Amino acid sequence: MEKEKSILSDESNIRPPATQVGVLGWTKKNLFDGPWNTALTLLILFFLWKVIPPLINWFFIESRWASTSAECYAADGACWSIITYNIRFIIFGLFPPHLQWRPLTAMLLLAGMLFYSRDRRHWGKGLGYAWAVALFVMGLLMKGGLFGLAPVESTQWSGLPLTLMLSVFGMVAAYPLGVMLALGRRSRMPAIKSLSVVYIEMIRGVPLISLLFMSSVMFPLFLPEGITINKILRAQVAIILFTAAYIAEVVRGGLQAISRGQYEAAESLGLNYYQQMRLIILPQALKIVIPPTVGILISAFKDTSLVVIIALYDLLKTTQSVLSNPKWMGFSAEAYIFIALIYFICCYAMASYSRRLERELGANT
Amino acid sequence: MSSAGQITANDLKPVTTEPKSDESPIIRITGMHKWFGEFHVLSNIHLTVARQERIVICGPSGSGKSTLIRCINRLEEHQRGEIIVDEIKLTNDIKNIEKIRAEVGMVFQHFNLFPHLSILENLTLGPIWVRKTPKAEAEETAMYYLEKVRIAEQAQKYPGQLSGGQQQRVAIARSLCMKPRVMLFDEPTSALDPEMVKEVLDVMIELAEEGMTMIVVTHEMGFAKSVAHRVLFMDFGRIVEENRPEEFFNNPQHERTKLFLSQILH
Numbered sequence: 001m002e003k004e005k006s007i008l009s010d011e012s013n014i015r016p017p018a019t020q021v022g023v024l025g026w027t028k029k030n031l032f033d034g035p036w037n038t039a040l041t042l043l044i045l046f047f048l049w050k051v052i053p054p055l056i057n058w059f060f061i062e063s064r065w066a067s068t069s070a071e072c073y074a075a076d077g078a079c080w081s082i083i084t085y086n087i088r089f090i091i092f093g094l095f096p097p098h099l100q101w102r103p104l105t106a107m108l109l110l111a112g113m114l115f116y117s118r119d120r121r122h123w124g125k126g127l128g129y130a131w132a133v134a135l136f137v138m139g140l141l142m143k144g145g146l147f148g149l150a151p152v153e154s155t156q157w158s159g160l161p162l163t164l165m166l167s168v169f170g171m172v173a174a175y176p177l178g179v180m181l182a183l184g185r186r187s188r189m190p191a192i193k194s195l196s197v198v199y200i201e202m203i204r205g206v207p208l209i210s211l212l213f214m215s216s217v218m219f220p221l222f223l224p225e226g227i228t229i230n231k232i233l234r235a236q237v238a239i240i241l242f243t244a245a246y247i248a249e250v251v252r253g254g255l256q257a258i259s260r261g262q263y264e265a266a267e268s269l270g271l272n273y274y275q276q277m278r279l280i281i282l283p284q285a286l287k288i289v290i291p292p293t294v295g296i297l298i299s300a301f302k303d304t305s306l307v308v309i310i311a312l313y314d315l316l317k318t319t320q321s322v323l324s325n326p327k328w329m330g331f332s333a334e335a336y337i338f339i340a341l342i343y344f345i346c347c348y349a350m351a352s353y354s355r356r357l358e359r360e361l362g363a364n365t
Numbered sequence: 366m367s368s369a370g371q372i373t374a375n376d377l378k379p380v381t382t383e384p385k386s387d388e389s390p391i392i393r394i395t396g397m398h399k400w401f402g403e404f405h406v407l408s409n410i411h412l413t414v415a416r417q418e419r420i421v422i423c424g425p426s427g428s429g430k431s432t433l434i435r436c437i438n439r440l441e442e443h444q445r446g447e448i449i450v451d452e453i454k455l456t457n458d459i460k461n462i463e464k465i466r467a468e469v470g471m472v473f474q475h476f477n478l479f480p481h482l483s484i485l486e487n488l489t490l491g492p493i494w495v496r497k498t499p500k501a502e503a504e505e506t507a508m509y510y511l512e513k514v515r516i517a518e519q520a521q522k523y524p525g526q527l528s529g530g531q532q533q534r535v536a537i538a539r540s541l542c543m544k545p546r547v548m549l550f551d552e553p554t555s556a557l558d559p560e561m562v563k564e565v566l567d568v569m570i571e572l573a574e575e576g577m578t579m580i581v582v583t584h585e586m587g588f589a590k591s592v593a594h595r596v597l598f599m600d601f602g603r604i605v606e607e608n609r610p611e612e613f614f615n616n617p618q619h620e621r622t623k624l625f626l627s628q629i630l631h
């Protein structure tokens with residue numbers, strides 16, 4: 001106490017020494033703090049000097065952006081031409097080329113809707129209707145067969161539109177299902193409780209791949225003769241069921257964090273179970289678990305690429321089939337970097353949106 | 366409880382509204398028992414509360430005071446006997462339970478405000494969703510009660526931004542917005558810093574003056590003396606003694622009561 005006082009009163013104008021502030025101070029403190037750290041810093045600098053220039057060279061300077069594959073083989077750098085030359089197949093896959101404006105419009109519509117819905121002030125009944133209309137339009141654009149649009153078989157849906165469809169619907173449907181399962185697991189009704197527990201534990205006990213296999217190979221065996229269910233739909237259901245189980249466990253964690261007093265206060269006002277959950281418990285519980293929930297949604301998004309194994313032509317599959325073309329063989333690094341970039345942009349958008357949501361909701365309490 | 370003995374009867378004017386003994390009682394509990402597993406928390410409880418009557422319940426920790434009042438709005442379920450609230454018998458029928466809960470206000474030791482809702486939203490939630498009151502009308506009522514507990518200027522804030530005493534007054538206002546027939550208080554001041562106890566007790570006294578039926582679990586003996594029509598003393602899950610406050614404090618009948626009073630009043 002004594003010492004603090006003297007600093008405050010007598011030497012309040014004194015500043016820290018120049019070597020401790022600014023760029024110089026930061027460098028000294030973080031990079032050259034003793035012989036061990038100095039050695040480490042120098043080693044890393046040497047490593048960067050060895051790696052970065054060749055990488056830049058490969059990426060930009062020696063690279064080909066719009067050439068034939070023969071020119072690519074002759075050059076030393078990256079062959080981005082594999083992307084520019086095949087971009088329509090990578091993005092739209094088997095969709096009839098002259099109709100590809102339709103999935104493009106659908107994706108732009110989706111992006112626009114997501115962008116608009118980002119702002120919580122826009123949430124409301126109107127936005128709900130807007131989504132209903134937008135979904136109908138997107139479906140129409142993909143499927144056709146109405147208003148003079150040529151019909152397109154769902155077996156031709158592929159590439160990025162398929163990936164986005166599987167993941168967006170997967171997440172949107174899995175979230176409420178997961179919340180219901182979490183509530184079910186905490187239910188006082190034994191039947192509902194054990195059903196939820198069995199469901200969650202069974203799904204979590206198997207890998208997504210096996211669920212996808214089951215949906216594509218085993219499930220049709222149980223259907224009556226002559227009835228087939230669309231392959232994409234089956235994969236979609238498998239993804240939803242799988243993701244929901246994980247969401248359920250995360251949400252259950254959030255529910256456990258809500259104190260008994262909140263339930264009691266809600267009950268003592270005479271709110272019924274549904275109102276208690278919707279108005280008091282879930283808004284608090286779901287907010288707490290935003291970070292792990294978004295983690296699950298992000299991995300669900302990436303896991304949609306597993307549908308390759310049941311021969312759906314998602315973004316990964318269209319890229320792979322370009323790579324299997326002898327003309328473009330050997331440029332897999334470039335191709336994978338490109339789709340990694342697409343995945344990264346989507347995942348990063350989700351992650352930063354979750355941070356924003358947390359910040360906005362956190363401001364209240 | 367350092368503040369318990371400090372407020373003496375001299376500090377507070379007695380509240381004079383009388384119970385309406387000619388009408389049917391608001392609460393009638395007969396031969397009620399409750400167990401937690403094997404543990405017999407409440408045994409053979411008989412209690413009749415008239416409209417506009419004010420009852421203070423005291424007793425040592427663990428004697429079952431909270432459990433008793435929580436049985437009245439079914440936060441706890443009793444196993445034997447009968448509880449009738451405002452002519453409705455408490456059974457497992459959830460619709461009846463919700464109806465009773467809407468008529469019975471409850472104030473908790475730890476306030477239990479909803480932290481994600483503003484003060485105003487905390488107050489209008491019940492009326493809007495349970496009573497189906499239009500929003501504008503619910504807000505008007507809410508502002509009226511916030512004025513009453515002298516906190517109207519905080520309406521747009523969130524519970525976390527208020528002091529304990531302010532939060533408890535909001536909690537009282539939240540219950541009042543439901544226009545309850547009876548109010549239950551479970552140690553409403555014991556989680557508060559001493560300087561905030563009075564602001565909450567003042568609100569409760571005002572409520573008493575307006576003729577609210579109240580059952581209050583508290584160790585504030587000054588409050589009991591000036592406000593209660595009857596004081597109940599509980600021990601080991603039984604109502605050991607009940608009497609008018611002056612009799613109860615000046616002339617306790619049972620040894621346990623004497624011991625308890627000597628401990629709490631020094």
Ligand SMILES: Nc1ncnc2c1ncn2[C@@H]1O[C@H](COP(=O)(O)OP(=O)(O)OP(=O)(O)O)[C@@H](O)[C@H]1O
Pocket residue numbers: 401404406424425426427428429430431432433
């Ligand atoms: N949910 C429960 N399960 C099991 N036992 C419980 C439960 N709630 C309370 N009890 C026990 O019942 C007894 C009475 O509890 P209660 O909360 O009614 O006491 P109290 O008189 O309000 O005490 P305090 O003054 O400490 O609040 C205590 O022994 C307590 O441990």
Ligand SMILES: [Mg+2]
Pocket residue numbers: 430431432551552
């Ligand atoms: Mg208690």
